[in-house]
Amino acid sequence: MSIRRNILLGGALSALAVAFAGPVAAEGVEGKSICYITAANSHFYVTPANEGAQAAADAAGVELTIVSEEFSPQTGADQLNSCVSRKVDGILLWPLDANSYLPGLLKAQQAGIPVVAIDTKAGEESMKLIASFVGADKYGQGQISAKQMNEALGGEGDVVIIAGQAGKNTTIMRTDGFLADKAEGINILATVNADFDQQKALVVSRDLLTKFGDQIDGVYAEDDAMAAGFLRALKESGLDITPVVLGIGGTKTAFDAINAGEMTSTIMQPPFENGRLAVETLTKVMAGETVGADVPLENTVVTKDNIGDYKPAM
């Protein structure tokens, strides 16, 4: 499950504020049916994505059946099989692990049903059977964060990385992207896993502040919830330092922190937009149009300078 957790729930519609020139639903798919195997029914990121998918389906006139895996890839694998045997015209899948969906994906291929993945990539073998992936470019988010860090620190300084769950695709991408583009002079003091959880980030940040204290020039938190956790710990510590703090997501908390000057920047990842774009991409595939193997969400950096132009993504 590579979805960021425990960020405050925000208005889904605000995602529309993001300037976005995405594809529009294809013609000629009216009356067709799509099976959407979503990660969960009730979740701060997944729910607005589901709403976006529903909105796009309504706009295109396709019938959308949503089934929820409740974060269990086994449930999802069974649901994928049952969607295939129902002979729907297209399947939108939220993969929760690398291989669990392979049997169903093979059956979908045999039945000629196109599958598009949303938010998370499945394993290599699975992705060969998936027409397109629609979601944030997480490696790009890491690269952008590195660029922000380089600029804010003038290419030199000691930083800590507060990473997501070990082994998760999102964590690996965001870490690798950052390490690839960070300046030579940026020294990584420590990389700790806080599982995209604000509370865990608070605990690890207390340790980091105790150990490194005013040595910390910058903090790269792999999502806004963990950035918020660090800021809490910093306040508690009473240390008189203002390190560069970067987050990802675009939550309301992050917006408040940027306005208050506690946080340097975040990157918008609007869930409603993700769901909408995924269904639009799938309808294009169903209509026989060619789409890219990767349909990334635009990564928009929000800083003190442009924050007035945007509304929180969540």
Added chain:
Amino acid sequence: MPASLKTLGSLVVRYRLLVMLAGVLVFGGFTQDDFLTLTTFQSILDRAAVVGFLALGLTPILIAGQIDLSIGSVMSLAAYAAIALQPELGSLPAAFAGLGVGMLAGAINAVIVVGFKVTSLVATLATLLIGASLALLISNGQPVSSADPMFGLALTNEFLTVLSPRSALFIAAALVMFVWLKATPSGRNLYAVGSSMPAAISAGINVNGYVAGIFVLSGFCAGAAGVLQALSAATGSPLAGSALLIPAITAVVIGGTRLEGGRGSSLATLGGVVALGALTTLSEYNGIPSYTQAVYTGLILILLITLDRIAGGNGGKTTRTLRSAAVKQA
């Protein structure tokens, strides 16, 4: 008329699975144009296989008046072992290692229940907790992906039109167990153990041996469920069985096997698993959230057990007690 109500009740109870399946099929046929197809049936049977093995292992346990709560945790351990050991052992031996993990866990349950004389509810509650944590500890909380994802894929392929290899295995296992329970002396003795343990002991039945044996069998079945699940998904998840204990118990009870012991059948379990699978598939076709579906399942359970009581049943401890009470009054 209470009498005719009773007759209707007993008919519904006796053919509860057919009534439920018919209900699902009629409703499915009305709400979905393409519900009544062979592919639907194949998908129902295929999804029934994994929880089906858990339920099969549980059937003799319940017949003997015991309970095994650890099956979900044991399944997780077996599923993880079947994939995590692949690099060292190879794909096929790792699968057998998964079965071995299941049997070992079952043997541990047997020792605690028979050797240490701990009630099976408490003993397997303990092994449930230990097994679930152990799976997470060993795996560091992360599922392991198979390096050879194509190895187990054939398990879910189409087989004889309405089956898949794994659902065929499940149905075959249910038939073998049916023959064992109904047509062999050892199977029939098991019913005696569940009906009245003191009576079984005085009849010279090796009660301890039977109880130990069925716990090992239950562990083996949980191992089989884990291995099938892990291979067909090419993933060994430490949470593979964590959510399957309750569906398995539900399927066995809906099938008509009594928690009180002394009554039950593996074919009824087969029916219960398939009926629940059909209900799940129908819900998915209609986009009904899974938590709504749990409400139906609960209501069906209450309805069936209540009808069972109204109709009087034809065996089991409760009715036997009632019968003897009635005899005393007469």
